[in-house]
Amino acid sequence: GAVVSQHPSWVICKSGTSVKIECRSLDFQATTMFWYRQFPKQSLMLMATSNEGSKATYEQGVEKDKFLINHASLTLSTLTVTSAHPEDSSFYICSASQGAAVGELFFGEGSRLTVL
Amino acid sequence: GQNIDQPTEMTATEGAIVQINCTYQTSGFNGLFWYQQHAGEAPTFLSYNVLDGLEEKGRFSSFLSRSKGYSYLLLKELQMKDSASYLCAVVSGGYNKLIFGAGTRLAVHP
Numbered sequence: 001g002a003v004v005s006q007h008p009s010w011v012i013c014k015s016g017t018s019v020k021i022e023c024r025s026l027d028f029q030a031t032t033m034f035w036y037r038q039f040p041k042q043s044l045m046l047m048a049t050s051n052e053g054s055k056a057t058y059e060q061g062v063e064k065d066k067f068l069i070n071h072a073s074l075t076l077s078t079l080t081v082t083s084a085h086p087e088d089s090s091f092y093i094c095s096a097s098q099g100a101a102v103g104e105l106f107f108g109e110g111s112r113l114t115v116l
Numbered sequence: 117g118q119n120i121d122q123p124t125e126m127t128a129t130e131g132a133i134v135q136i137n138c139t140y141q142t143s144g145f146n147g148l149f150w151y152q153q154h155a156g157e158a159p160t161f162l163s164y165n166v167l168d169g170l171e172e173k174g175r176f177s178s179f180l181s182r183s184k185g186y187s188y189l190l191l192k193e194l195q196m197k198d199s200a201s202y203l204c205a206v207v208s209g210g211y212n213k214l215i216f217g218a219g220t221r222l223a224v225h226p
Contacts, residue, residue: 041221043203043216043217043219044159044203044214044216046215046216091156093158105161107158107159108158110158
């Protein structure tokens with residue numbers, strides 16, 4: 001099946017620094033990518049929807065200026081957590097859609113961010 | 117608004133059958149997914165229902181009733197490795213936008 005790769009799988013950073021997480025579709029072109037955040041023992045919360053070549057659509061309550069999303073190509077989307085704080089520590093997961101047909105959705109392995 | 121409800125935790129015995137229920141109230145509906153997630157890992161796809169009825173895939177089956185806003189995931193012949201969280205997710209809107217329930221943590225005991 002289709003593969004979506006995230007990098008890094010885990011990262012530790014100091015408070016106030018910025019961290020970039022990459023999400024790549026390895027064997028298909030992803031017209032749409034989604035970014036989720038998951039706190040311990042909680043479910044996935046959709047942060048934003050990213051379409052190639054256009055601005056991301058953020059969910060209510062998600063700060064656009066703090067979570068910068070760039071979808072510059074059909075195989076790469078990046079999430080940058082700016083000025084990270086300990087409360088941003090979480091598991092970030094991306095998913096990619098190959099087309100508009102429902103069902104064609106693939107998840108990355110996730111990236112665990114710890115902010116000290 | 118969007119609301120997806122699942123039981124928080126369930127326990128079952130190895131070899132038994134367990135049913136995990138999910139009820140939903142969403143502004144749009146284009147299908148319902150069930151995912152399995154082990155701690156610290158990304159979700160893995162189990163099933164997708166868009167029409168009413170039962171979908172069977174090996175030890176796993178999923179049922180959907182759109183009129184009732186209800187789905188369940190049925191796991192048969194439980195194995196220890198089935199201990200995980202099971203996430204119910206509704207496709208609300210286009211382009212596979214998924215809204216997840218809080219997940220059900222299943223513990224399988226010998």
